[in-house]
Amino acid sequence: MTTEYDVIVLGAGPTGENVADRTRAAGLSTAVIERELVGGECSYWACMPSKALLRPPAALTAARAVAGSREAAGGTLDAEAVLARRDGFTSHWKDDGQVAWLEGTGAELVRGWGRLDGERRVLVRTLDGGELTLTARHAVAVCTGSRAAVPELPGLADARPWTSREATSSRTVPAHLVVVGGGVVGVEMAAAWQALGSAVTLLVRGAALLPRLEPFAGELVTAGLRAAGVDVRFGTAARAVRRDGPQVTVELSDGGKLLAEEVLFATGRAPRTDHLGLGSVGLRDGDWLDVDDSCLVKGVPGGWLYAAGDVNHRALLTHQGKYQARIAGAAIAARALGRPVDTEPWGAHAATADHAAVPQVVFTEPEVAAVGLSEEEARAAGHSIKVVDYDLGSVAGASLYADDYRGRARMVVDQDRGVLLGATFAGPGVGDLLQAATIAVVGQVPIARLWHAVPAYPTVSEIWLRLLETYRDAE
Template identity: 60%
Template sequence: MGSAGTREFDVVVLGGGSTGENVADVVVRGGLTAALVEAELVGGECSYWACMPSKALLRGSEALAAARAVDGARQAVTGGQEVAATLARRDSFASNWDDSGQEKWVDDAGIELVRGVGRLDGERAVVVTAPDGGTVRLTARSAVAVCTGSAPRVPRVDGLRDVDPWTSREATSAQQVPGRLLVVGGGYVGCEMATAWAALGAQVTVLQRGQRLLATLEPEAGDAVAASLRALGVDVRLGTEVTAAHREGGEVVLATGDGELRGDEVLVATGRRARTDDLGVDTVGLEPGRYLDVDDTLRVRGVPWLYGVGDVNGRRQLTHMGKYQARQAGAAIVARARGEQASDADWAPTAATADRLATPSVVFTDPQVAAVGLSRARAQADGVPHRVVTHPIGSVGGAALHADGYSGTAVALVDPEREVLLGVTFVGPGVGELLHAATVAIVGEVPIPRLWHAVPSYPTISEVWLRLLEAYRG
């Protein structure tokens, strides 16, 4: 089919995931018109292939582990996890890969949904190719926001692309438990999916090129998760690099420095890449395949009408940070459209700073790892003065009540001159719910002497805050 002509909006948003939805919602609430362009499912990666389905896969084993950790409840657990029910519950959290509910939300929000593959086509213009082959040209009076996110990166290993590897998408949406799963990469995705599928009965091997899992986090995190995975029956191989891959019949065969490994499926979890390679960024003077370089209002440097929001700018590739950036970018677009700012020097209300100062994240393994702010390694690399304080979480009364034999660690980095927190990491069962208090303390730069007056309830795991303060005081 041919072209359907040109349509004009105040803002055109490329990518209908959670980031794009939030940009469009903010600008429409601000009185502008917006088109949301999406080629796949509205709601994006998080809703269908990442956050929601992965955590649904993990929740059953987490609930069973919590029950087994309490004497009296342990005796009531007489069976294992029911695989079919777990997968069905996962499917429900992914809306059975049906975005009609999200489509209704977009319509109710006053946003125009345009289905198809969108590409930049020069200044303030996007050409969308619809599923039937027809095209429409969208032009923007104020801004184009690129919210196309990131995609799994498959490393250049001989034969690896040819064995039809799983990425995070297949790992979170698989309809059967693999007999033998080889996991290449020991980061967030690799550790979570190894935990989930091992708990559902798969024989899992994790191959990590470095010497520690979760290498960007505190060492206590990677060590604890490796020990937990091994206790679950996972073969964790550190310092192991995959050099080649091929299939023999239905088997995946990986060549490594430790010899040959065989499995039914291989999950490649070795990082992400920007989805800008086939986006038409070259038509506005940018290099395809690169992350978009943005300022703190998420505006692309050198292209004043173009915004790069969420994973596509590479700043912090987490759903909640993409939504945060979306709110900030949307506010900046509205303010600029109204001419409310005299100059680019005064953008504090719309600047995105949290992704630089205090990005919270949780790894939903067993134990959980919850972290915000700087790690020891990052502070050392950046030359930031710091003092490290640690405390075993299991020593507080609330943790002992939470689980028999509770084992975990709290790590805090303190600026010794300003006496404010720089970073906090919790490792242990259920610690994800402790994280927001740490985030508030870091973002608010709450002085340590003031934190003494934030009294934790007794008996809760939050008592560990008091113990950290006592350890800092010495």
């Protein structure tokens, strides 16, 4: 059986759903192939469950940070209630609602494993063991995302380690959890499970947490984790892992050993392109897919293969994947309808934000929010910059937000153009500062104009005025 559609989407996570939504809105028939749950990693094993785990301890910490509410916020978290609330946010790992939304767009859902089989052709092994052959008149979009990358260590495969999936979906609280990796997943899951009652040891091969962000962000998060009781160890790696019944033994690079109930490896991501049939179009299974700014895959003749979301390795964040999906869907529709892709007034056919305006929040205590280029990245790119730092705790709104508020802000200014290249905030509740910074970076708002964006007093947003004053006074 061969079925023809205008567009075929591989993967029904947030990225694939949004590609389908855009192509259907343009009147293109669209099939979406998914072997797991519609809604993907973010809905069931990443963003939603992880933030559901992190929000209750953040709320409790905020209450304890202010005299008056502190006295009413005694006791410990109810782990059972937190896990139950998390389960609600994952719809108890059922995708009925997401399926209804997708089918409501007019797209057709095909349950099964899809792989490329030459130009515009996709083979599907359905969940009941059948086989389908689908062909695309215009485009195939690969939106299969990424998976946890687990290192090859002696004994690890038999030790049944946690990855991000198990860390966000566990139904019980381990007495002792070892977390390997100092990136976002590592620090967030260390914070969540420590708050829920685990004794957490965090192993970091390097010398800092969150090494891709400004150094002060990692330093403040390290202090926050240690204050919460997490045992953070730098310059320490796992050398081997062994499971004996309910106990895991982690052998360390320094010769020591750790005994735990579970071990989580948060050591990076790999593309879900294994067994995808990339060889049939001149690419290689298991590789990230290199794309242009319309998410068209490079190196494949004919201009029909697209890749959006994690799988193209541009920005492994759900909101960026959805942004790319809107770009890809618009580009696919424009090309299918014979329209140029470079004249659209909203710039909807080019994922320019991926290059220098990616926003990100790390939901630890303190939070970290960043957008654009760090100091190191800006210098490496050859910009002439001025770096402005300010103590967030000295802003009136911050001292009202929490007693003994500790935090820091930085903006990176392009001296030649007088615009903001990047901003980073670390402190309680700073995630709410991020959109203003993102607009300033994306809009290339001149520093002189930002003077006239008056922050309300007394809010933490007054940090913008202090940063601008510091920049002016240093001139």
